[in-house]
Amino acid sequence: MNLPYSAIHAKYRLIKKALMNFTIICRQKLNKHLDLSYCNLNKGLKMKALVCEQFGPPESLVIKEVKKPIISKGKLLIKVSACGINFPDTLIIEGLYQFKPEMPFSPGAEVCGIVAEIGEQVTGFKIGDRVVSGVTWGGMAEYALAEPLFTFKVPESIGDEAAAATLMTYGTSMHGLLDRAMLSYSDTLLVLGASGGVGTSAIQIGKAMGSKVIAAASTEEKLTWCKEQGADHLINYETIPDLKNAIKELTNGKGVDVIYDPVGGKFSEPAFRAIARGGRHLVVGFTNGDIPKIPFNLPLLKSASIVGVFWGSFIRNEPENNERNIRSIFNLISKRKLTPKVSKVYPLKEAVKALNAMKNREVLGKIVVKID
Numbered sequence: 001m002n003l004p005y006s007a008i009h010a011k012y013r014l015i016k017k018a019l020m021n022f023t024i025i026c027r028q029k030l031n032k033h034l035d036l037s038y039c040n041l042n043k044g045l046k047m048k049a050l051v052c053e054q055f056g057p058p059e060s061l062v063i064k065e066v067k068k069p070i071i072s073k074g075k076l077l078i079k080v081s082a083c084g085i086n087f088p089d090t091l092i093i094e095g096l097y098q099f100k101p102e103m104p105f106s107p108g109a110e111v112c113g114i115v116a117e118i119g120e121q122v123t124g125f126k127i128g129d130r131v132v133s134g135v136t137w138g139g140m141a142e143y144a145l146a147e148p149l150f151t152f153k154v155p156e157s158i159g160d161e162a163a164a165a166t167l168m169t170y171g172t173s174m175h176g177l178l179d180r181a182m183l184s185y186s187d188t189l190l191v192l193g194a195s196g197g198v199g200t201s202a203i204q205i206g207k208a209m210g211s212k213v214i215a216a217a218s219t220e221e222k223l224t225w226c227k228e229q230g231a232d233h234l235i236n237y238e239t240i241p242d243l244k245n246a247i248k249e250l251t252n253g254k255g256v257d258v259i260y261d262p263v264g265g266k267f268s269e270p271a272f273r274a275i276a277r278g279g280r281h282l283v284v285g286f287t288n289g290d291i292p293k294i295p296f297n298l299p300l301l302k303s304a305s306i307v308g309v310f311w312g313s314f315i316r317n318e319p320e321n322n323e324r325n326i327r328s329i330f331n332l333i334s335k336r337k338l339t340p341k342v343s344k345v346y347p348l349k350e351a352v353k354a355l356n357a358m359k360n361r362e363v364l365g366k367i368v369v370k371i372d
């Protein structure tokens with residue numbers, strides 16, 4: 001059979017197209033198999049990240065190429081430069097936190113970086129803005145999706161690493177001490193876990209308010225750190241025989257007006273037993289493991305309050321008040337009344353070490369992972 005030249009040419013083009021499609025599919029399958037996940041075919045759609053593929057300790061995390069998040073309505077995409085580490089990061093990877101992300105995910109709850117893309121309906125930001133954002137998870141990656149409500153422009157005077165160590169700790173402590181405890185200059189403030197992230201910020205805010213601050217921590221090195229943050233009195237709550245008596249002695253029997261408690265466990269009840277009349281015990285967290293069960297008669301006998309602090313809920317329900325707090329924090333940092341304290345910066349490839357330091361109670365102030 002003799003086919004005209006044009007028909008032969010059409011058949012040839014069909015065969016060529018089919019072969020090309022076949023080649024692309026083979027390359028995609030091969031890349032997937034090699035775990036390159038299209039990285040050569042779709043350059044620019046991939047990013048480096050620390051990834052949790054199943055709940056477990058820090059050692060179970062891996063650094064790999066994953067899909068870059070896709071911008072969506074109401075969101076910002078941030079090119080991350082630094083990610084602050086917080087105690088909840090150690091819980092979220094083990095499935096022990098109040099939020100359980102879908103797998104796979106990257107840990108990292110707060111970031112500093114540059115706005116790279118802006119979703120529909122977002123106002124108040126432009127591409128290139130340098131921001132900090134509370135992202136809950138997703139921060140230990142080159143790009144992270146962020147909610148505008150939890151994102152704030154950073155003054156130029158604050159560097160990326162310090163900024164990545166500011167939002168969660170100072171935001172929580174400012175809300176706890178000012179909005180919830182109404183701390184005043186005439187109050188005595190007791191800070192438990194005082195050398196940690198939120199603890200260090202609570203000492204500094206207490207001193208900036210003019211209050212007297214008693215810092216409690218577990219080692220002499222940590223107490224020296226607290227002294228450097230401005231604490232007036234120090235208690236080693238692991239070695240002291242009776243925490244309640246130690247507090248009473250330091251306050252001439254009156255007790256403390258405000259307790260800032262991110263630790264819980266065995267320390268909360270003796271601390272509450274040393275609270276002054278009208279005192280406020282701020283429930284911030286439970287790094288010591290157990291959620292304490294304080295007898296209900298104690299608040300009655302002491303005319304004192306147990307006050308919950310939930311910064312995330314405050315941001316959602318009172319965004320203007322939170323904005324006001326964040327502005328005050330940045331302002332106080334610019335005036336050097338507050339100083340974000342980063343004791344160590346880790347490269348992304350050592351993020352597991354950073355999470356282990358946090359898990360093993362070794363951190364002074366804040367640690368940060370630099371995203372290179």
Ligand SMILES: NC(=O)c1ccc[n+]([C@@H]2O[C@H](COP(=O)([O-])OP(=O)(O)OC[C@H]3O[C@@H](n4cnc5c(N)ncnc54)[C@H](OP(=O)(O)O)[C@@H]3O)[C@@H](O)[C@H]2O)c1
Pocket residue numbers: 085086087088168169172193194195196197198199216217218219222262263283284285286287288289309310311312358359360361363365
């Ligand atoms: N409520 C909120 O809105 C809110 C917001 C942010 C954070 N938080 C909570 O605040 C808490 C502290 O967070 P962070 O990031 O500041 O943590 P962090 O830097 O690790 O500080 C916590 C401190 O807890 C003390 N601690 C006592 N027993 C511990 C144990 N078994 N394991 C680990 N630490 C222990 C440690 O000091 P010593 O060794 O001196 O005892 C440590 O310095 C967490 O529970 C977090 O979830 C709550």
